[in-house]
Amino acid sequence: MTQNNVPGMEASAISVLKRAVELDNTSRFQESLICYQEGIQLLLDVLKAVKDDSKKVHYREKIKGYMERAEQIKVHLTREKEEGKYHEQIKIADNATGYSYDRLFRPYISETLTEVWVEDPYIRYVHQLYNFLRFCEMLIKAPCKVRRVHLLTSQDENESSSQQMSALAEIKQSLKQHNVTLDLEYSSTIHDREIRFNNGWIIKIGRGLDYFKKPKGRFSVGYCDYDLRECHETSVDIFHTKHTRTT
The missing domain is CATH 1.20.58.80 (Phosphotransferase system, lactose/cellobiose-type IIA subunit)
Structure with missing residues (x-):
């Protein structure tokens, strides 16, 4: 220099x-x-x-x-x-920006991260499916070696259910090409939203992955870059435990 x-x-x-x-x-x-x-x-x-x-x-x-x-x-x-006492809370204000998945999750990603559990009842509609895809893309690009992602969500019972299953099947196939296995499971009673990393971090977002507002247009700033996308008001609670679920 x-x-x-x-x-x-x-x-x-x-x-x-x-x-x-x-x-x-x-x-x-x-x-x-x-x-x-x-x-x-x-x-x-x-x-x-x-x-x-x-x-x-x-x-x-x-x-x-x-x-x-x-x-x-x-x-x-x-x-x-x-001591199992770690707790941190991030409050995302209404219309706040700068909270892309990369920005929010990167501090809790490490080289030891290989497996992720996502529990979110609202991975149904097109924009929510894209949210999950973006989350997976973030994991692939992050400095870790994620090899398995578990998704537990609710199944859309309307006419768009086939779209949900088709999209998730496509995401699963695409992740496979990056040596990442996607395990899908549906539940009609799931309510809580939680993301677990097998390096011990647990992230609970009040709105799950769906905390971004709809962009003002397809050619508006924030449509592609989620750091520039406005957010809904929500809270993010982060915990750490030495024991994470393995099944």
């Missing part, structure tokens, strides 16, 4: 670390830890490039402070997980 790149890298580091502090202050520790780690790495890259000794001292002090806080959070998270 040249001196010309330092201002841009420094601005990126400040932005990421500012976000880390904001998340830290609202007790969203898992997300804040990831931001701290990313920001610290950016500052380390800046430190390698700067020539001014006084700036080097400044960056070293900043890095030390952020590393100490990141380590405190890591210890806290480890203790909470070990």
Whole structure:
């Protein structure tokens, strides 16, 4: 990295670390830890490039402070997980943006993640089926090796039931080409919405995967990029357990 790149890298580091502090202050520790780690790495890259000794001292002090806080959070998270007490809540406001599946779930995805359970009664209509497909696409692109996805949903009893079954069959076949097995199960009594990762994370979203608002048009911003799509108001509760269901 040249001196010309330092201002841009420094601005990126400040932005990421500012976000880390904001998340830290609202007790969203898992997300804040990831931001701290990313920001610290950016500052380390800046430190390698700067020539001014006084700036080097400044960056070293900043890095030390952020590393100490990141380590405190890591210890806290480890203790909470070990004791089965971890609970974090994210409140998504009405019309909020920036909550794509990638943004929401990425902090809880790790290299050890290989199996996912999705319980959501509303994977029926076209937009809901696309939501599930996008969720699966996110898993395929994420830094993990998911090999099996379990979907428990309710079956549409109207004339569109054949569309639901056809779409899910197509998703299943498509996932197979990416070495991911989709297990389908239907229940007429399912009500709760829950997503479980076999690395211990449990994510409960009040509205399930269907928390996005309908775009204003097919050529409106947010139609393709879910980070720009407006959301319905909902709450996301995150828990961690050392024991996850395996059947």
